[in-house]
Amino acid sequence: MQSPNRKQMLSDDVRTLTLRIAAPSMIAMIATSVCSLFDALLLSRLGTEITAAVGLSFSLLTMIQAIGFTLGMGAGSFVSRSLGRGEREEAQRAASTALYTALLLGGGLCALGFFFPAPLLTLLGATPAVLNPAVAYARYVLGSGPMLCASLVLSSLLRGQGQTLPNMAAFAAGAGAGLLLQWLLVGRLALGITGAGLAMIVREALTLIILIAVTAKNKALVRPSLRLFSPGLRVYGQIMRSGLPTLLRQGLMSVSSVMLSRISAGFGETALAGMGLAVRAGALVSSAVIGFGQGFQPVCGFAYGAGRMGRVRDAYVFCQKVVTGALLALGAAVFVFSRPLLMLFGPEPAVADFGAAVLRAQSATFFAQGAVIMMNMLTQAMGLTVRASLVATSRQGYVFIPLVLLLPRFFGETGLILAQSASDIVSLLLCWLLTRGVTGSACERREYSDARTACR
Numbered sequence: 001m002q003s004p005n006r007k008q009m010l011s012d013d014v015r016t017l018t019l020r021i022a023a024p025s026m027i028a029m030i031a032t033s034v035c036s037l038f039d040a041l042l043l044s045r046l047g048t049e050i051t052a053a054v055g056l057s058f059s060l061l062t063m064i065q066a067i068g069f070t071l072g073m074g075a076g077s078f079v080s081r082s083l084g085r086g087e088r089e090e091a092q093r094a095a096s097t098a099l100y101t102a103l104l105l106g107g108g109l110c111a112l113g114f115f116f117p118a119p120l121l122t123l124l125g126a127t128p129a130v131l132n133p134a135v136a137y138a139r140y141v142l143g144s145g146p147m148l149c150a151s152l153v154l155s156s157l158l159r160g161q162g163q164t165l166p167n168m169a170a171f172a173a174g175a176g177a178g179l180l181l182q183w184l185l186v187g188r189l190a191l192g193i194t195g196a197g198l199a200m201i202v203r204e205a206l207t208l209i210i211l212i213a214v215t216a217k218n219k220a221l222v223r224p225s226l227r228l229f230s231p232g233l234r235v236y237g238q239i240m241r242s243g244l245p246t247l248l249r250q251g252l253m254s255v256s257s258v259m260l261s262r263i264s265a266g267f268g269e270t271a272l273a274g275m276g277l278a279v280r281a282g283a284l285v286s287s288a289v290i291g292f293g294q295g296f297q298p299v300c301g302f303a304y305g306a307g308r309m310g311r312v313r314d315a316y317v318f319c320q321k322v323v324t325g326a327l328l329a330l331g332a333a334v335f336v337f338s339r340p341l342l343m344l345f346g347p348e349p350a351v352a353d354f355g356a357a358v359l360r361a362q363s364a365t366f367f368a369q370g371a372v373i374m375m376n377m378l379t380q381a382m383g384l385t386v387r388a389s390l391v392a393t394s395r396q397g398y399v400f401i402p403l404v405l406l407l408p409r410f411f412g413e414t415g416l417i418l419a420q421s422a423s424d425i426v427s428l429l430l431c432w433l434l435t436r437g438v439t440g441s442a443c444e445r446r447e448y449s450d451a452r453t454a455c456r
Contacts, residue, residue: 009162009302010084012029021136022295024168025159029291031175035203035286036061038179039196040280042186048273048348050193052127052265055276059257060113064145065248068152071098074243075153076160077381078233079222079312080298081331083161084305088222090238097235098226099153100432108151111279126260129269133193140197147204154211154224161221162298170208172212178203225390245380245388252397263408263416268454271376271413274354277342281355282362282420285330289323289370300381316378328365334363357417365424369395372427375435387434396429 003372009017044051074097082091113120126134155167178199185195215223240247257279264275296319303311334341339356343349371397379388394400400423407415407422 001095001114006011006118009299010306010308013178014299014303015318016314018296018299019173020295021159021162021164021298022292022335024164025294026163026288026291028155028171028411029283029287029294030078030284031171033280033287035175035178035182037111037280037284038275039182039200041342042182043196044273044277044351046192047129048269050133051264051273052269053130054138054196055272056121056124056126056130056134056261057137058276058279059254059261060120060141061140061251062254062257063109064106064141065146066247066254067109068102068149069156069250070243070247071102071105071149071239072153073154073246073380074098075369076156077242077297077301077383079157079160080270080301080381081305081383083147083222084302091137091222092225093228093230093236094238095157095222095410096224096226097230098157098239099150099224100226100229101173101231102149102153103146106146106326110142110145111382113145117142124258125265125272127265127269127272130272131390132228136193136226137197140193142247143197144200144204147208150271151204151208151211154208154215156225157222158211159294160298160301162302163218163221164295166214168210170207170214174203174207224278241297241383241385242388244385245376245392248389249376250394252393252401256400256404258394261334263404263431267408267413267416270348270350271354271416273348273351274356275416277355278358278362284370285327285334285366289327289373291371292319292323296374297377297381300378304382307441311442312378312382313362316374316439319377320371320374324367327370331366333365335360338363339449354413358420358447360416361421362424365421368424368428372424372431374377375431379435382438382444384438387438390434391431394397394430395423398427399423399430 040051040054044055078094079091080294082088082094108169117138118131121131122139151170151275155170156167181199181202182196185191185199189195191198215221260275260279261272263271278339295440296315299315300312303309303315339352339361342352342355342359372391376388376391382388403422404416404419405428407419409415411418
């Protein structure tokens with residue numbers, strides 16, 4: 001007999017179901033990105049060196065997120081497929097292993113970076129002029145790392161069960177508290193990096209507390225338990241079947257972020273600071289698309305686990321149409337108003353000019369970036385590890401890295417500005433070739449172990 005949640009996930013209209021699940025996920029993702037952008041914009045008033053220092057922290061943040069997203073997305077997708085098949089105990093074991101592994105790895109990275117911040121930041125591209133403020137800000141980023149990792153895993157587990165409203169409440173509450181404290185401590189009390197760091201710690205702590213409370217309260221949910229923590233090859237294999245693409249994507253995102261910072265620093269502190277602002281502003285858009293895709297993933301996972309490939313295809317086509325239309329409109333608006341948006345918080349004019357040029361280039365290819373994200377969500381939710389890995393690593397990996405190395409060398413600042421947009425277009429073409437037959441012919445090619453189920 002189906003549980004009410006399983007029945008709903010397999011019978012409701014895929015369009016309304018996806019939108020209902022996606023809306024809270026989008027709000028949660030956007031709330032976190034808004035805090036990061038607001039933080040950077042407030043601190044940009046303190047000078048180019050501070051702005052560049054905060055921009056460097058984005059590389060550290062991607063390293064921390066790599067742990068939480070990898071284990072969370074992997075376990076969340078596995079939980080969706082397991083519940084679709086009615087295998088609850090397997091889902092609980094994977095959820096428990098993912099959470100406690102994230103805490104251990106997050107704590108280890110935090111300790112390593114906390115005690116040796118200067119060498120790490122120098123490796124990330126910090127120049128002598130920005131090293132001291134970069135170290136001060138990095139300590140707060142790393143200090144919040146374990147909490148962020150745990151929050152990402154718990155939110156993915158809730159989302160994998162179709163429960164996105166608790167995610168929205170947790171991340172919105174944390175973001176609201178963080179924004180208020182940023183305004184008070186940085187904007188009013190002029191505490192600078194210390195104020196921004198304290199606001200960050202409070203934001204992550206509040207988010208995690210709410211997610212723990214929600215998970216513990218609802219007994220119908222799959223809940224992590226230390227008793228079921230099973231750090232073995234079998235369980236990690238189940239998690240990494242869907243988590244590996246995220247690990248590769250986030251890992252390469254960290255590498256590409258470091259490379260982007262180092263190459264930008266070669267053009268001066270103004271380019272480094274402007275690139276940091278533009279990247280964080282662009283991350284706001286990609287966060288919204290990822291949030292939308294996270295609403296699609298449990299719909300896809302449940303349908304795939306139950307062998308409903310037609311339902312998978314309908315949901316995917318609908319999501320691609322929504323994302324493409326929305327990003328074409330948003331890209332046009334950002335292209336026109338990029339500089340006024342960055343000037344709202346008063347960075348130096350030269351920094352705003354460079355950041356606006358990067359943001360305009362990015363906005364022209366928002367639609368391509370969104371399409372690739374949805375292709376990644378589809379292949380990841382279905383457990384197509386090889387294809388999902390190739391899709392996930394294109395934009396930030398094997399496409400972007402050669403472009404960011406070559407274009408600035410041949411075209412100077414113009415090449416640096418266009419590198420991310422060029423990567424979006426090339427990635428779109430490659431990923432379309434990789435995914436064009438996934439929803440219609442996977443059964444015939446036997447590309448995944450559940451193919452016999454999907455062929456029913």
